[in-house]
Amino acid sequence: MSAQPVNPSVPPDHVTVEIDGQSLVVPKGSMIIQAADKAGIPIPRFCYHEKLPIAANCRMCLVDVEKSPKPAPACATPVMDGMKVATRSEKALKFQRSVMEFLLINHPLDCPICDQGGECELQDVSLGYGRSVSRFNERKRVVPDEDIGPLVATEMTRCIQCTRCVRFTADVAGTYELGGMYRGENLQIGTYDGKPLTTELSGNVVDVCPVGALTNKVFQFRARPWELTARESLGYHDAMGSNLFLHVRRGEVLRAVPRDNEAVNECWLSDRDRYSHQGLYSDDRAVKPLRKVNGEWKEVSWAEGLAAAKEIFAANQGDDLGVLVHPSASNEEGALLARLASGLGTTNIDHRINNRDFSDAATAEVFGLPLAEIEGADSIVVLGSNIRHELPLLHARLRKAQTTRNAKIHAVNPVDFDFAFKLASKQIVAPSAFIDALGNADLRDAVKGASNAVLIVGGIAENHPQAAAIRAAARDFAAATGAKLCRIPQGANAVGLTRAGVLPAGKDVNAMLAQPRKAYAIYGIEPGLDFADAAAARKALAGAQVVAFSQFACASTRDVADVILPIGALPEVDATLTNLDGREQSARAGGKLPGEAREGWRVLRALGGELSLAGFEFTDLAGLRASLAPVSVNVSSSAATPVAGEGLEVTSTAAIYRTDAVVRRAQALQSHPLNNAPRIVLNADDAARLQLVEGQMAKVGTDAGRATLPVVVDARVAAGSVWIESGHGATAPLGAARVTVVAA
Numbered sequence: 001m002s003a004q005p006v007n008p009s010v011p012p013d014h015v016t017v018e019i020d021g022q023s024l025v026v027p028k029g030s031m032i033i034q035a036a037d038k039a040g041i042p043i044p045r046f047c048y049h050e051k052l053p054i055a056a057n058c059r060m061c062l063v064d065v066e067k068s069p070k071p072a073p074a075c076a077t078p079v080m081d082g083m084k085v086a087t088r089s090e091k092a093l094k095f096q097r098s099v100m101e102f103l104l105i106n107h108p109l110d111c112p113i114c115d116q117g118g119e120c121e122l123q124d125v126s127l128g129y130g131r132s133v134s135r136f137n138e139r140k141r142v143v144p145d146e147d148i149g150p151l152v153a154t155e156m157t158r159c160i161q162c163t164r165c166v167r168f169t170a171d172v173a174g175t176y177e178l179g180g181m182y183r184g185e186n187l188q189i190g191t192y193d194g195k196p197l198t199t200e201l202s203g204n205v206v207d208v209c210p211v212g213a214l215t216n217k218v219f220q221f222r223a224r225p226w227e228l229t230a231r232e233s234l235g236y237h238d239a240m241g242s243n244l245f246l247h248v249r250r251g252e253v254l255r256a257v258p259r260d261n262e263a264v265n266e267c268w269l270s271d272r273d274r275y276s277h278q279g280l281y282s283d284d285r286a287v288k289p290l291r292k293v294n295g296e297w298k299e300v301s302w303a304e305g306l307a308a309a310k311e312i313f314a315a316n317q318g319d320d321l322g323v324l325v326h327p328s329a330s331n332e333e334g335a336l337l338a339r340l341a342s343g344l345g346t347t348n349i350d351h352r353i354n355n356r357d358f359s360d361a362a363t364a365e366v367f368g369l370p371l372a373e374i375e376g377a378d379s380i381v382v383l384g385s386n387i388r389h390e391l392p393l394l395h396a397r398l399r400k401a402q403t404t405r406n407a408k409i410h411a412v413n414p415v416d417f418d419f420a421f422k423l424a425s426k427q428i429v430a431p432s433a434f435i436d437a438l439g440n441a442d443l444r445d446a447v448k449g450a451s452n453a454v455l456i457v458g459g460i461a462e463n464h465p466q467a468a469a470i471r472a473a474a475r476d477f478a479a480a481t482g483a484k485l486c487r488i489p490q491g492a493n494a495v496g497l498t499r500a501g502v503l504p505a506g507k508d509v510n511a512m513l514a515q516p517r518k519a520y521a522i523y524g525i526e527p528g529l530d531f532a533d534a535a536a537a538r539k540a541l542a543g544a545q546v547v548a549f550s551q552f553a554c555a556s557t558r559d560v561a562d563v564i565l566p567i568g569a570l571p572e573v574d575a576t577l578t579n580l581d582g583r584e585q586s587a588r589a590g591g592k593l594p595g596e597a598r599e600g601w602r603v604l605r606a607l608g609g610e611l612s613l614a615g616f617e618f619t620d621l622a623g624l625r626a627s628l629a630p631v632s633v634n635v636s637s638s639a640a641t642p643v644a645g646e647g648l649e650v651t652s653t654a655a656i657y658r659t660d661a662v663v664r665r666a667q668a669l670q671s672h673p674l675n676n677a678p679r680i681v682l683n684a685d686d687a688a689r690l691q692l693v694e695g696q697m698a699k700v701g702t703d704a705g706r707a708t709l710p711v712v713v714d715a716r717v718a719a720g721s722v723w724i725e726s727g728h729g730a731t732a733p734l735g736a737a738r739v740t741v742v743a744a
Contacts, residue, residue, distance in 0.1 A: 015081040020088060026079055033061055033074035036087065043087050044096055044125045046103070046210045047162040048075035051267060053171055058103070058162050060125065062095035063087045071095040093129075100129040103160050106141045106185075107211070114158070116212030118225040122160065143188050149196030150671040151203055151271055153220050159189050159213040165205040172268070173199040174399050174420025189213070198673050200392040200656060203274040207258065207267070218275055218668045219255040223247075231590035232259060234577055235273030236328050236570045237659050238391050239364075239489040240264060240371070241579030242273050246571055251592025253277040253571050263372045264579065270392040271672070272656065272663060277571060279665030280591060286553040286566035287595025297558060302596065302606075308563045309547045310610045313344055316519030316545060322512040323349035325502050326524035327491020328660060329600070330575035331584070332621070334493070334500035335628050336604040337523060343613030347506030347636075348517065351497045353525065354459070354490045354532050354654075356737075358508045360468035361635040364494035366582035368484035369454055375400045379450030380409045381443070381483065383474060384434060385458020386417045389656040389674070390488060394456075395420065410446065412437045414460060414651040415681075415723050416716035430649045430721040431464045435473040444481055453483035460653060462490050463532060465641035465737040489580050496578030501631025511638050516540040523549045523600070524567070526661040528556025529727055532652075533735030535704035549600060552661050566597035569662055573599045574621055647738040648686065648722040658727025678730035680741065681712040681723040690741055697744035700724075705733025708744050 010016055013028050019036050026035040031054070036043050047058035056076035065072045066084035071092070074085075086092050104126060111117045143156040166178045166189060177197050181188050191197070197205075205214050228247040233256070235242035242265035247255045256277055258269040289305030290297050300308070313321065323341045325334065329351065341349040352358070369377070375397040388395040399421045401407035408424035411417075416428050425446065427437045437443070447453045455478050461470045471487070478485040489495050497503075507515065513536045520541060525548075531537040541560035548561040551569045558564070570577075572591045578584050593599070601624060608616030618624045655676065657669040669675065680700055682692075692698055694713045699706060700722075707730050717723050722739060724731050 015079055017079045017081070017083045017085065019085045028079075030079050031075055032063060032072070032077050032079060032085055035079055036074065041087060043074050044129060045075060046121065046125070046160060047164060049164055049167075049208055051172070052164060052167040052208070055163050055167060058160065059099045060096060060103070062092065062099060064089045064092040064095070097129050097131070100126060101131055101135070104130060104134065105136050105138075107160065108140060108157050110158075114155070114212035115153075115215040115220055116209075120212060121210035141185065146190055146194055147196065148191060149202065149673065150668045151217055151275060152197060152205060153215045153217040154213065155215070156188060156190065156213055158211045160211055161187055161189060162210055163189070164208040164210065165189065165214055168205055168208050169197070169199060171403070172204070172396055172399075173201045175199040178205070196673050200271055200388060200674060201268060201396065203271050204258075204268050216255055218278060222254050223249050228254065231588045233571055233587040233590055234585055235265075235270070236492040236577065237272045237276060237663055238270075239492055239494060239580040240391055240393055241492065241577055241583065241585050242269055242393060243585070244269055244273060246277070246590035248590045253280060253591040263370070263581070264583070265393050268393055268396065272392070272659070272669065275668050276663045276666045277591075278667055278669070279662035280569055280571060282552065282665035284552050284554050285594050285597075286550050286564055287597055288566060289596065290553060290564040292562050302598075305563060305565055306607055306610055309565060309607055312519050312545045312547055312562065313521070313611060316517075318345040319348065319506065320518040321346040321348065321520070322507065322517040323521045324353060324509060324512065324523065324525060325349070325351040325497065326530065326660070327351045327353065327489075327494045327497060328570070329493060329497060329502075329524050330570070330573070330577060331493065331496040331500055331628065332575060332624055333523065333600045333604065334497040334502045335631075336601055336608065336616070336624070337521075338501040338631060339615035340521070340604060340608055340613065343608065343611065343615065348504055348512050349502055350504045350509040350512070351491065351494065351502045353509055353530055354463050355467065356463055356465045356510070356532050357467035357640045358510055358636075358638045359640040360471060361637040362468065362471055363498045363503060363635060364489035364491070365487050366495060367486040367580050368478070369486060371397070371581050374398070374454055374486070376405060377401050377450075377452045377454045378405055378407050379447050379453040379483070380407055381447060381453075381455045381477075382409065382411045382413070383438070383455060383457045384413060384431060384461025384464070384470070385456060385488065386413075386415070386460070386653050387456065387458060388417065388419055389653065390458050408446065408450070410443060412443075414718045414721050428716070428718045430718050431460060431470070431651060432466055432649055434461060434470050438473045438477045444477065447481040447483055450482075453481055455483040455485050457485070457487045459488060459490055460651060462487065463652065468640055493577040495580065495582060496576070496584070499578065499630045500628075501633050503633040503635045505634050505636055508636060508638055513537050513540040516543055519545040519547075521547050521549065522561075524551065526552060526554055526556060527560055528554070528729060529658075529664070529732055530660070531735070533704060534732035535735060549603060551597075552665075554661070565603055566595065567600040567603055568593045568597055572597075641737055647740040648682065649720055649738055650734065650736065651717070651721050651723045652726050652734075653723070655725040655727040658725070664727065676725060678709055678725070678728040679712050680709045681714050681717050682721070682741070683715055683717045683719055684713050685719055686722075687711065687713045690743075692741070692743060699742050699744050700734055701740045702734055702736035702738070704736055707731060707733050
């Protein structure tokens with residue numbers, strides 16, 4: 001065979017194609033539409049989406065390929081060397097206009113009342129490719145709607161069967177909840193069983209739908225897109241820090257939509273981040289400073305509220321004062337709280353309110369492998385995490401790793417949680433047995449041979465009473481197998497607050513509650529639900545003077561506080577958060593602060609000024625940010641809580657839509673099928689031994705408190721343990737390592 005000339009300007013595995021007269025060098029295997037997009041050449045499309053598998057069923061992207069007798073769908077036609085494509089020739093335009101005409105035959109003429117109006121792909125494309133008058137006189141078909149849950153509204157008569165939603169639920173979410181039914185003109189998209197969507201990513205079907213068939217039910221009929229102002233913001237309900245836009249009208253946040261960031265959330269958004277804005281408008285928002293006078297709450301001015309707080313802090317300094325901070329507080333707030341504590345002479349400050357074991361002085365760490373690279377791993381171990389609920393979009397990346405790279409995923413958990421990927425192996429054991437499970441030779445051998453292995457340690461492990469020993473075992477496993485260690489930070493800004501020095505050189509949160517201080521500052525915390533041991537927290541706070549910096553004047557805050565100073569939530573303030581990759585990200589104020597509430601940093605600056613403390617001399621946010629710098633703290637340690645004893649070992653996970661005060665107040669999320677009522681879940685053997693049956697009420701007790709909860713018997717739960725979801729008032733007293741369970 002004779003030698004062939006090689007074009008040095010074309011890289012290996014690339015080909016040269018011509019699109020609309022423009023010569024392009026593109027990777028082999030690319031589709032025409034991908035090559036055109038890269039060059040900025042527009043091709044109309046409906047079914048094609050760069051993050052979804054190719055379906056090629058709308059035919060809107062038909063183009064004219066030289067020497068081809070038929071039109072070619074640009075989304076499903078691979079490029080070939082020397083190929084010449086015309087997207088705007090007379091022939092190509094005829095193809096595209098004909099397809100547009102067919103798509104509009106049955107589409108209803110209801111743009112004036114459609115929520116998609118103004119941001120609809122069908123409107124945009126039909127303007128360029130549609131006819132001004134329809135040639136069809138037949139009656140349009142009507143498709144009955146079905147209720148698919150509290151988050152997504154349906155108007156399926158508008159559906160053009162692009163199947164984007166079907167492919168999203170199947171290939172990204174992995175729940176296979178939507179599909180096509182019937183054939184031909186009778187084809188319908190819907191659920192097969194008529195039940196609500198159960199995926200934690202369901203709102204993304206609204207984004208991928210190119211027409212108004214699937215819309216945001218919470219936003220339905222609230223506003224038009226051109227009435228809204230977009231503000232860059234962040235998800236603040238988990239450590240991923242998903243990028244999003246808040247859409248605001250006259251100071252009210254009406255919806256949240258994803259903001260593309262391939263390194264963080266790609267183009268997706270979890271339902272928790274998308275719909276939580278409802279909680280901002282709860283009836284118990286703190287809108288004015290409150291002071292308790294003779295046991296009664298009284299609205300006061302900011303001057304009087306700050307004076308009352310100053311009086312409490314001035315009288316209780318040094319070791320008498322404890323500062324407890326919610327792990328979603330911003331970097332700016334964290335820095336000022338650390339300065340406040342330092343100025344008042346206390347080293348008792350902590351944000352690790354979900355943790356139980358501080359014996360190793362552990363703090364939040366940046367992931368050992370960047371988030372975007374985890375989907376490239378070929379061996380993944382999930383330790384102590386219901387990852388689908390804890391970090392929904394990381395769960396989606398794990399599924400992507402399996403479907404695209406055939407990654408082997410192993411789980412070590414106390415419950416055989418429902419994941420949207422197949423497990424190569426699983427060990428379902430009580431949390432205290434995690435250490436032995438990590439030492440399993442089969443598991444270690446399976447991971448050792450991988451070229452890119454990851455160990456993900458979740459909240460069940462991080463918040464367990466023996467967390468220090470589990471973390472040590474995880475580090476040993478990572479060192480022995482070469483796996484990158486990724487400990488999930490327990491809080492949206494746990495990494496940022498660690499860097500800001502919101503950590504104890506004195507007493508940690510457990511010690512502050514076990515040995516009550518005379519006064520406390522609690523920041524952004526709902527004391528009845530946010531602590532790992534709510535009973536101990538309530539007892540300690542009830543006997544002290546408490547200044548609460550809070551978004552909500554809820555019952556549990558009113559019970560323990562002496563002063564409530566209303567502060568804004570993240571969607572209402574300018575702030576920065578640091579995510580699990582160590583990426584510092586900014587959010588802009590979107591919603592209007594309610595009533596007389598103020599930005600947290602502004603309240604802290606005013607209080608620091610009243611107390612004449614150093615570090616509060618700045619006058620604006622820019623001045624504060626200019627003074628920020630990482631703070632190193634010699635973090636104190638305390639004895640671990642023993643797990644041995646009588647009763648069942650507790651497996652506690654955060655209920656997916658009960659993770660923080662704002663989410664708990666989002667009504668639509670509380671109606672979601674994934675939001676279970678308070679309950680205890682145990683396996684059949686333990687239930688039989690305790691003479692309990694499904695649905696029976698049981699008394700669950702600890703040294704700290706008791707609760708009466710319904711029993712659920714589930715074979716997925718490890719023997720010797722009981723699964724409880726936190727975030728509910730009914731389960732709040734159960735913050736111990738073990739519980740006793742008896743029939744009510």
